[in-house]
Amino acid sequence: MKNRSLGKLAVPVGVIGIIVMMVVPLPTLLLDMLIALNITGALLILLVSMFVQKPLDFSVFPALLLVMTLFRLALNISATRLVLRDGDAGKVIHAFGSFVVGGNLIIGLVIFLILIIVQIVVVTKGAERVAEVGARFTLDAMPGKQMAIDADLNAGLIDEEEAKKRRADVAAEADFYGAMDGGSKFVKGDAIAAIIITVINLVGGFGVGMLQQGMSPGDAMNHYSLLSVGDGLVSQIPALLLSVATGLITTRSATSGDMGSSVTQQLGQNKLALRIAGGAALGLCVVPGLPKIPFLVVGAVALIVAQRMKDPEPEPDVAMAEVDMPAPDSPDQLMGEMRVDPLELALSPDLVDLVDADGGDLLDRVRALRRKMALELGIVMPPVRTRDDLDLPLSSYAIRISGVDAGSGQAPPGTVLAIGDGLQALPGRAGVEPVFGLAGKWVPAEMHYQAELSGATVVDRASVIITHLAEVVRGNASRLLGREDVRALTEMVKRTHPVVVEELTPSLLSLGQIQRVLQALLDEGVPIRDLVRIFEALSLRAKLSADHDGLVEAARAALGPxxxxxxxxxxxxxxxxxxxxxxxxxxxxxxxxxxxxxxxxxxxxxxxxxxxxxxxxxxxxxxxxxxxxxxxxxxxxxxxxxxxxxxxxxxxxxxxxxxxxxxxxxxxxxxxxxxxxxx
Missing domain, CATH: 3.40.50.12790 (FHIPEP family, domain 4)
Known part of the structure; x- marks a missing residue:
């Protein structure tokens, strides 16, 4: 609890301290310690940005970037005050200036300007552009992601808690990239401010040295240029580190590990590429005038690394096992072909990619739909037999109950269904949402962002089929409730309420009579989840009369609220x-x-x-x-x-x-x- 309170107060106290630093003069020893803290903090942020699994794991980065920028500017102001007032800004600034200038003012200034140009033109400008584009694309993709979450929720793939979590992640991602778009402007402005502060230190120091300290022009220029360049370096090195961290965070893609592991894995996954690169480096050794040793060493190292790499594991060959297949006219084979599945989803041959293990999630959604129907209607939906049907037209599917078509629709490969107005400018073919009959258009999947921007609701093919299947199941729930299903439901109630079941069946009503009552309730859209209350009402009514209509009305009265x-x-x-x-x-x-x-x-x-x-x-x-x-x-x-x-x-x-x-x-x-x- 004590550590939590300390961490809670650290940032507010630190920000207040930064503001104070801009006004109150600091002793040189304290300035040296704060400069060391600034460099170490920037290095820590850079390393964290490389090791995070995904950008949202470092969601505090934009705010931290602002705080570190203010801290660095406060150090610049404090150092400028000491340089112009005392001609001494501490040992760290003096050491940096002496090391870079090295007795040559022009070289020191050139190195400093190169660092500034690299930061502004290359790193900061690139990170700013990536953050801007990332923010725009993230905001454009929000409606589609929300629709995907709603589709998964409606299909039963996720529960309400998971849906809330995913919506929060989508909102957090949009907020993060929006904040990064603004945060990158801090780094750019800080680099420009560093140039201005350095020029002020040079001009102001030269004037102070000559007019107040009585130095000669040469001594004043050498002394104050050393301090100005040193001050610029101790501020620009952390700024460069933060600029690189900004670029790394904004350019991270959908990799599953940290950056180091991902780079090593992806660059080294192809032995042939390493061998070609090594051979090319060795080939440069024969070019006249080029040094041989550097290219020889690099080429040899590349070839050695390629040789030591493990070959990727081959895809396991699926060998056809020699089994004794039954004869085509055997009774077992004929009975299997005669069997009629209670619920079947037939797909045209070009739609089988929806059920592929490599990318299709239709089967997972069908399994989740069974759970959703059980919680919604109170019935155990029979397994859905999914198969391809050569008799179906291309890009079509059919939903069958006991072998009879109960619904059909279109789902062209490589497309998504856009529902709404203003779709005339988008390519594609007209389509209809199968459940509500809404007019739409099947547009190429890569244009779903454009469809969303035009105000349309975009639904993927699997969601269209699952929504249609769910509606067919709701409308035909009574046909899907078989005698075995009623027996299983009765046994389930018996485990928790044995007296209710023993009183009702078989003494008062048979399973067939109970099945007819439950089917009648489902026909009228009444869920049968509360079987205990239904069975109790049937027991009371059956003692007076086993009339079917009376039993149905008794069950409805019990479920009235x-x-x-x-x-x-x-x-x-x-x-x-x-x-x-x-x-x-x-x-x-x-x-x-x-x-x-x-x-x-x-x-x-x-x-x-x-x-x-x-x-x-x-x-x-x-x-x-x-x-x-x-x-x-x-x-x-x-x-x-x-x-x-x-x-x-x-x-x-x-x-x-x-x-x-x-x-x-x-x-x-x-x-x-x-x-x-x-x-």
Whole structure:
């Protein structure tokens, strides 16, 4: 705790100390120590920038760059004060100046100017440009990365926590490169300031030496030029180190290790390249006039290193094992070919790259979709058999349930689906989003950034297929729930609530009857995750009657709050009701049959009820509200069948189901008997 508090206060105290340094004179000994700290700190930052795995691991770098730049400028100001006031700026500056100048003022100034030019023109300018482009590309790529995260979340590949983490990483990456774009300007400005400060020291020192110290022009020039060059060097060497660190951070690409390991691995991964380079160096030895020893040594070292390198491990040969294959007309082979898969994804031959182990992630997404459907609907989605189908047109796929096509679409190789307006300028072919029917265009994958900049939503091929597959599974969940699945679900409930299962089956209901109830719930979009509550309701109802419709309504009543919550939005549940006289008339028209209860009303009256219900629902949807129809429990199922036959758009809930909801009820309209009778 003490170390944490100390680290928390170190930076604020340091920044305040830097500001004080610009105003308060420093003794030469303290200045020497701070100069040594500046050089060591810059070297440490350079080494850290080389050893980090990725730029975001050193996310504090832009702020640290500003602090180090201020620290260096404060040292320049303090040194300038001592040079002009005392003619002495400490032993470090004097030593640097003596070593570089070496008794020749012109050579010292030339070396100093070369360091400045290298820093400004080469390192700083390049790092500034890379940071600018990196910031621009990172910001442009943000929508696409967010869409990819949302697609993985919707497909069930990641959970909500992982999605939040990835979104935070995307935002942090954009902030980092934006900060680096501005931070590189600090280094450039610092280099320009160093030139100005050095000129001020030279001119000011020459004037002070002659006018105040009584030195001769030659002595004043030699003395103060030595100190000025030394001051410039002790500030520019750390500045050069930070400029190199800035360039390294901004030019790091998607490597998995530190820079040293990556450089060694990637440069040395090809023996042939090293042999050619070594042979070329040895070949230069025969050029007349060139020294032989340097090229001979370098070429020999390259050839020795190439010889000692290990050859890359060859790809393992997949040998076809000699196994006894069954005869084509054997019973086992024929039964295997006769079997119909409950869920199948057929791909045209040019789409098999989506399931390749080297780059396709479609199979991983399919596996994740099974988990998502289990958590959403409460069923164990059967394994998806993915195979190629030569009968399909190129760039197409088909989703089949029990061998029957349930959906199909397009996914051209090398493209992404751009959905939105303003795509006329982009190349590609027209396409349709298969779930919602939105118009779009399949554009080349390398142009997804341009599509995003035009305001379109860009979705990759695998996400299109997985989204379509998920929608097909939701719409056909009842067909995918087999008897074995019901048995497995019952055994799962029995492990935690044995009494509930023992009371229900087989004494009251068979597995087949339970399966029909669960399928009916799934047909109406009701998840069956809460099997304990469903089984308890079925037990109570089955003691009175095993009528299928009654069992379904009993299960729905038990799940009433959860069903109503599906259609509530913002704490409000929008409903369309029946006029009391009309509802009473419909109740009196109920008649039992072998296929369930139905309403014995004339066609004109039924058509009028359906038309007015659809009209009220459409009016509410235009306001952005999706209402449900509310009626008495006895009328719910036959009314739902009537409305489903008419349009299939209106969901029907009973008063019992709505009464258990905590949402506020908002009436969107009433279907009245007069309108229906007039019709």
């Amino acid at each position: 959860a069903i109503a919550a599906q259609y509530a939005s913002g704490g409000r549940l929008a409903v369309v009701t029946l006029e009391p006289m009309l509802e009473q008339g419909l109740l009196e028209s109920l008649r039992p049959s072998d296929s369930g209860v139905f309403m014995a009303i004339d066609g004109m009256r039924a058509e009028a009820v359906v038309s007015e219900a659809n009209r009220l629902v459409e009016a509410a949807e235009q306001q952005g509200i999706t209402p449900v129809m509310a009626c008495s429990p006895q009328l719910r199922l036959p009314l739902m069948r009537l409305l489903r036959a008419g349009s299939g758009r209106v969901q029907v809930l009973s008063y019992t189901e709505i009464s258990g909801s905590t949402a506020q009820i908002e009436t969107m309209g009433v279907v009245n008997g007069a309108y229906a009778g007039a019709a």
